[in-house]
Amino acid sequence: MVKETKGKFSAPDNKRMVILIDNMNIVDPEPLGAQPPLELLRYFLEYEFWYDYQDSSKITLNDVMFVAAQQNDGANKHKISSRVLHHFNVLSINTFNENTLSRIFSNILLIALKQNGFTQEVWPTVQNMIAATIDIWQTAKSCLFATPKTPHYIFDMMDISKLMYGCSMVKRPPTAERNTFYGKLWMHEALRVFYDRLSNGLDRETIFAKICSAITQYFPEPPEIFLNHLSSFDGMVTEDLVKGLSFGKYFNMQDDEVSQWYEEILNFDDIQTTAERVIEKYNEEHEIKMDIVLFRSALEHLIHLCRIMVTPCSNCLLIGVGGTSRQTLVRLGAVIVGNICFQPTISKDYGLEEWRSDLKHCLVESGGHNKEVTLMFSDYQIKYEDFLEDLNCLVSTGEVPNMFTRIEKQEILDMVRSAAQGGISSVEISLVEAFQFFISRCKLKLHVILSFNHTFSEYRRRLHSYTNLVTCCDCIWFEHFHTQLGSINSLMCGD
Structure with missing residues (x-):
């Protein structure tokens, strides 16, 4: 803000400043129920000034509007005092329905895929991906709850965004592979977003079964068709089998450069060879050695971390x-x-x-x-x-x-x-x-x-x-x- 005179501040260029207070209801109350940060805000809204902590002089902010936001459900949410709340006009935003979610994320995904060389022909596939994602997301919300043992079981629209972002990083596949490619891609991203966080076998079985049924419902080829290239495939799609399905951007074995495209990792042995070579080189250059045995489970976690x-x-x-x-x-x-x-x-x-x-x-x-x-x-x-x-x-x-x-x-x-100017030095x-x-x-x-x-x-x-x-x-x-x-x-x- 711009200082006008001593103790008086205002927005620059005769504008009005909007101050957003997010997660307003996560302020922990004191033993007697007071919430000091909110009381400080209430004081300004009632008297339009604060006192300077050092010399007790008045501090006034002109042309300022406060906008607050809060989420009513979830952990660590507290009731806001009516003394604070009555200063705000309260608007309630309902949960988006499936049609609204589909429209929002379908357009986001389509725009991202077009930037990677896809055409409008991918639109039906985009809609199927969104429908399958919303289906698995709703299943996770209704079946998996945050408990004292599983406080990380929190599912919101950020999970849909994460899955869609992963699907948007690929390049356009060859025509002959399209029927199987999109199902593989979506299954991998759904496993990373929803399956990897699960802490017990029953929850994993529930989500894995839902992922497989969503693929059968929304994609042209079932999992048995597009997973038959995996070395451990024996005609049955199991949780152990899909652990061999991985996408990412990793070292090219020939030129040691990170791949430009997000693509399927077809050979785990190549990744293990690369990792062992990196460990050997790292240990030669550093006093503190990196000592790890890359068995199968560790290698799977390594691939997932590289993806992130x-x-x-x-x-x-x-x-x-x-x-x-x-x-x-x-x-x-x-x-x-x-x-x-x-x-x-x-x-x-x-x-x-x-x-x-x-x-x-x-x-x-x-x-x-x-x-x-x-x-x-x-x-x-x-x-x-x-x-x-x-x-x-x-x-x-x-x-x-x-x-x-x-x-x-x-x-x-x-x-x-220079980067902010886009390389044009004359831009202010x-x-x-x-x-x-x-x-x-x-x-x-x-x-x-x-x-x-x-x-x-x-x-x-x-x-x-x-x-x-x-x-x-x-x-x-x-x-x-x-x-x-x-x-x-x-x-x-x-x-």
């Missing part, structure tokens, strides 16, 4: 107990796809200032230098609750509010000016516009990978308090590796 690290705007929540190689797989995946992998080093003197400095480093690398960055963070590193608050904002909006000073923003402007660009460009590039390039242990006492509360860590992330449940002990022993013994 090359997908714009993607973040991930890894859930499992210690000893499941989550962090090692993240580091290996970052090296394979060419990302910068950063993990804060927590020490006795590490505080909020050092944490913000590390976040700034990651944001400048991704948004300023236009590099792909993987920020890895584990629950045992949570020294202060502010860390989670910042990450909750980061995965949702791509920034932490008010973290950069004005001088730092000016440095960012100099860093991104303001500090606000340049910073928004910087934030949008951070959201595209920075991938936050969180690793949580579901046996920790704070696990459930943290996911309830910071729901963006679930809704804005792809969730992957890591099983115990005791079922893979046979293959581990075989690999270690060279048998």
Whole structure:
């Protein structure tokens, strides 16, 4: 805002400023029921000024309107005091029906596919993909509920967006493969979005059966037809079989460049050979060695993590107990796809200032230098609750509010000016516009990978308090590796 006189601020250029307060009802009440942030807002709405904390002088904001938003269902939602609520005109938005959802996402997916060389002929397939996605999404919402054991079972429209985004990254397939290609693609994306987060066998059976029935209902070829190329196919479509179905952008074995297109991975042996070669090279160049046995389950998780690290705007929540190689797989995946992998080093003197400095480093690398960055963070590193608050904002909006000073923003402007201008130096660009460009590039390039242990006492509360860590992330449940002990022993013994 622009300072007019001492204590008086207004929007620039005779405009009106709209301030959005999102998730207004997640403010935890005090023991006696008060919600101090909302009371501070109520005070301004009633008296139109605040007092300066330092000298108690009045601070007035002119030409300002507050718009608030909240979600009534879900965890960690609290009732807002009527003293605050009566200052707002309340509008209720009903849940979108199937026709509305289909119209929204069909057009989004069609536009994205056309940019990749598809024609209008793909429109019927787009409609089938959307119908199948809404079907499986509604099944997940009605059958899988967030409980104390499964607080990560949160399904909203972000899940539809994630699935559609994965389907939009492919190139146009040859005509002869189209009947089988779209079913394979949709099945893979549905497994990644809905199946990978499930923590018990019964839930997996429910969702897997629904995915198979949706393919039979909405696509021209059943799973038995387009999965018969998998090496373990014996005429039956099982959960173990579809684990061999993978799409992604990975190293080309010939020139060590990341593939431009999102495409099916036909040979797991190639990926394993690439990973082993990367591990060997990494261990030659670093003092701290990367020691991991790439048995089948670990290799599947590695492929899924690589998929997330090359997908714009993607973040991930890894859930499992210690000893499941989550962090090692993240580091290996970052090296394979060419990302910068950063993990804060927590020490006795590490505080909020050092944490913000590390976040700034990651944001400048991704948004300023236009590099792909993987920020890895584990629950045992949570020294202060502010860390989670910042990450909750980061995965949702791509920034932490008010973290950069004005001088730092000016440095960012100099860093991104040319890219924000589109290479045309005569185009005028303001500090606000340049910073928004910087934030949008951070959201595209920075991938936050969180690793949580579901046996920790704070696990459930943290996911309830910071729901963006679930809704804005792809969730992957890591099983115990005791079922893979046979293959581990075989690999270690060279048998």
